[in-house]
Amino acid sequence: MTKSVKSVYNKMKKILLILAGVSVLFSCQKEAGEGGTSSIAGKIITYDLRHFDVPGGNQSIDTISSYATADEEVYIVYGDEDNLYDDSYNTSWDGSFSFENLRKGKYTVFVYSECEADTSGLAALSQTNSTYAQELASTIWHPNCINGDFPHIVEIEITDNNSVYNLGDISIYNIAVN
Secondary structure: OOHHHHHHHHHHHHHHHHHHHHHHHHHOOOOOOEEEEEEEEEEEEEEEEEEEEOOOOOEEEEEEEEEEOOOOEEEEEEOOOOOOOOEEEEOOOOOEEEEEEEOOEEEEEEEEEEOEOOOOOHHHHHHHOHHHHHHHHOOOEOOOOEOOEEEEEEEEEEOOOOOEEEEEEEEEEEEEEO
16 A cells, blocks of 8 residues: 555544444444432422302302322333333322433323313303402313323423422312312
């Protein structure tokens, strides 16, 4: 081999080694899920609600009680590729939950809350008693209500290792008296 061909060969060899090293680094990047050092925590609070829908009369929604919810199942979805939950956790006696050992990435945490599916009267109610309609829409009347439940969804992205991401209090509702 001539000196110039050998020089080109050595340069190409170095470029290929650099490209191989870079591709190995990127292929080792892990998706959201277990195996990391961060966690997502929060607390579930239940509100027992009573509401009255007497047209032209008593239309109100009242909180009877609120409490930390023990033994409530909280779900987590790793990444944003699908909506199937990857893990779940039952809350502790004080309503707290924690998903640990998570890697950087996007997560969806959700818990089910009671609801009423009949939102057809909400538009009419908005015109006659907008305050009451707004209270219902923000609590128990939900367009995604199926069989009396809807998922209360919180999306979060873990961007740092060795961190606790606290979702705070997540409210769910129990229709105590209708």
